[in-house]
Amino acid sequence: MLGVIADDFTGASDIASFLVENGLSCVQMNGVPKAPLADKVDAVVISLKSRSNPVNEAIEQSLNAFNWLKANGCSQYYFKYCSTFDSTEKGNIGPVTDALLDALNDDFTVITPALPVNGRTIFNGYLFVGDILLSESGMRNHPITPMKDANLMRLMDAQSKGKTGLVAYSDVIQGAARVKERFVELKAQGYRYAVVDAVDNAQLAVLAEAVADLKLVTGGSGLGAYMAARLSGGQKGVNAFIPAKGKTVVLSGSCSVMTNKQVNAYKAKAASIYLDVESALTNANYADELYREVVKYLDEPLAPMVYATVPPEQLHEIQAKFGGDKASHAIENTFAKLAQRLKNEAGVVNFITAGGETSSIVVQQLGFTGFHIGKQIAPGVPWLKALDENISLALKSGNFGKEDFFEYAQGMLL
Ligand SMILES: Nc1ncnc2c1ncn2[C@@H]1O[C@H](COP(=O)(O)OP(=O)(O)O)[C@@H](O)[C@H]1O
Numbered sequence: 001m002l003g004v005i006a007d008d009f010t011g012a013s014d015i016a017s018f019l020v021e022n023g024l025s026c027v028q029m030n031g032v033p034k035a036p037l038a039d040k041v042d043a044v045v046i047s048l049k050s051r052s053n054p055v056n057e058a059i060e061q062s063l064n065a066f067n068w069l070k071a072n073g074c075s076q077y078y079f080k081y082c083s084t085f086d087s088t089e090k091g092n093i094g095p096v097t098d099a100l101l102d103a104l105n106d107d108f109t110v111i112t113p114a115l116p117v118n119g120r121t122i123f124n125g126y127l128f129v130g131d132i133l134l135s136e137s138g139m140r141n142h143p144i145t146p147m148k149d150a151n152l153m154r155l156m157d158a159q160s161k162g163k164t165g166l167v168a169y170s171d172v173i174q175g176a177a178r179v180k181e182r183f184v185e186l187k188a189q190g191y192r193y194a195v196v197d198a199v200d201n202a203q204l205a206v207l208a209e210a211v212a213d214l215k216l217v218t219g220g221s222g223l224g225a226y227m228a229a230r231l232s233g234g235q236k237g238v239n240a241f242i243p244a245k246g247k248t249v250v251l252s253g254s255c256s257v258m259t260n261k262q263v264n265a266y267k268a269k270a271a272s273i274y275l276d277v278e279s280a281l282t283n284a285n286y287a288d289e290l291y292r293e294v295v296k297y298l299d300e301p302l303a304p305m306v307y308a309t310v311p312p313e314q315l316h317e318i319q320a321k322f323g324g325d326k327a328s329h330a331i332e333n334t335f336a337k338l339a340q341r342l343k344n345e346a347g348v349v350n351f352i353t354a355g356g357e358t359s360s361i362v363v364q365q366l367g368f369t370g371f372h373i374g375k376q377i378a379p380g381v382p383w384l385k386a387l388d389e390n391i392s393l394a395l396k397s398g399n400f401g402k403e404d405f406f407e408y409a410q411g412m413l414l
């Protein structure tokens with residue numbers, strides 16, 4: 001069984017959906033489960049909110065997840081982080097990778113955020129978003145983990161205890177045997193991690209074969225998809241469900257370029273309520289006030305949207321005025337309280353959330369044990385159904401989906 005430790009909830013549903021699409025049976029668990037695994041599955045994905053926590057907390061959460069996966073029969077482990085390598089100079093990708101390698105008594109793994117279907121590619125160890133470097137993309141303005149360098153070796157070296165080498169494109173296209181040879185060479189030269197170039201899916205297919213014997217693999221969902229395809233013998237997923245129509249809300253806390261476009265497109269069509277940071281910071285009843293506003297629109301044809309999403313200039317002003325962490329926490333807590341009332345008191349059954357941190361806090365607050373994985377709305381964004389309640393969710397990564405995502409997701413409901 002493949003055990004995946006994902007550093008946020010949108011990322012977890014991203015990889016879970018690709019595992020299912022590629023023929024594996026899979027459940028996504030909300031945090032480290034308290035009970036043993038109930039059903040026999042090919043893969044378990046544990047969603048953590050560990051991307052932006054202090055390093056020691058991220059390590060502790062990840063090791064707890066690892067121990068549970070090990071106790072429940074996993075034989076290979078995948079550390080899933082963002083395809084835009086969201087992290088700071090202190091971590092958490094490096095320290096968590098180190099802790100997992102140590103727990104496995106191992107000393108080598110790969111670094112592969114590539115997700116070509118969503119435009120994330122790696123060449124000469126540089127990460128691209130579409131046709132530009134990561135550091136020139138909207139990710140340079142990310143509210144929590146601004147990415148100002150695109151060189152994955154440098155990014156990894158700054159936050160880990162070992163050295164990072166490269167398996168270059170010219171080697172990858174020679175096939176899995178050559179990639180494995182490069183692993184041996186890099187290890188002999190004292191490297192602990194290898195960034196592997198992938199400019200399209202063909203290199204991920206090669207890499208999936210080359211990492212088959214590694215105890216720990218790290219990366220985005222792209223490599224996970226090809227590992228699943230290899231494990232399932234090329235089967236395609238069946239029975240991915242689509243949820244039923246019902247009271248729905250859109251909660252958007254991402255400030256990514258794509259989410260800004262999606263929010264603007266949706267504002268023109270549906271009731272939309274701006275979540276004001278100052279009110280979130282100063283008014284203890286703000287979530288209740290938003291709740292009273294949102295419930296007015298729950299029976300409209302398109303779901304009401306509450307959004308904190310703003311473009312980069314406005315984000316910088318807000319962060320300068322209130323402090324980035326304070327603003328983020330106030331917004332996340334407001335979304336969490338609002339979501340809880342919407343579920344418990346207003347009977348909302350479908351939640352569409354945008355943003356990794358935002359989705360993570362909402363799901364943690366709603367308190368499900370885990371999810372079944374449904375049909376993809378866009379690459380990397382599936383519908384999810386709670387294991388223990390009749391509630392469905394779409395946890396959209398900030399940068400994923402097309403401009404009409406919020407409306408399109410609702411259009412799928414049966
Ligand atoms: N208007 C805003 N001002 C300040 N911070 C914001 C604003 N809107 C959202 N945020 C914060 O930005 C962060 C966005 O992160 P996240 O939800 O992970 O989105 P993404 O998926 O784009 O990374 C969250 O912590 C959120 O609370």
Ligand SMILES: O=C(O)[C@@H](O)C(=O)COP(=O)(O)O
Pocket residue numbers: 008010011012014015081082083084115220221355356357380396397398399
């Ligand atoms: O790999 C990805 O890009 C996503 O799965 C992911 O991790 C999403 O993170 P957010 O952009 O913070 O939602």
